[in-house]
Amino acid sequence: MRKLQTQGVHHITLTGADRQSSIDFWEGVLGMPFVFDQPNLDNENEGHLYFDPGDGRLITVFTDETRKPVHDRTPTDPGCVHHLAFNVSMATHRQVVERLDERGIKHSGVKDRGFMDSIYFKDPLGLLIELACYKFEPPRGHAHADVMIEAHRIRVARGDRAIGEEHLADALELLVSRSQQTLSSDRGAKDPY
Structure with a gap:
């Protein structure tokens, strides 16, 4: 048995009400450009609107002019x-x-x-x-998930209830020390004052 490995969210499709209320919310409130429009290919009575949430992936909305917002x-x-x-x-x-x-x-x-x-x-x-x-911003070459897993490990090792900013800062330092080379023989914290 083998996995079906995913590589990110392709799109999320929601059931909307009428076309204009969908455009007004997704583009007019959240600023997602309205990038594509066609019929719902599985239901000719519905429209299918596509919005870009900012990362090039898609939020899509099925619309029907007989449905009103609830x-x-x-x-x-x-x-x-x-x-x-x-x-x-x-x-x-x-x-x-x-x-x-x-x-x-x-x-x-x-x-x-x-x-x-x-x-x-x-x-x-x-x-x-x-x-x-x-x-936080992840170090060069790392994703937010890389920081989160390291912060989680640090939090669990310390017995803390939830991830806090200290866990994040320590995770960032750890990731940089693992991935960034240095000419120093000792990378430990110092007090030059």
């Missing part, structure tokens, strides 16, 4: 999607509360998650959306 929270039963999280820059993250408030969109305010800051709010159909901003 603002109730989407189901969170087992097997249902709890929320979608999108990465934003620190500069943007610092503006999220103000910009959601300008639109009258209720939100959670900033939540400190240790390794990232998050803000939650619902889309017009009740799907929980998270805008997240990492508190």
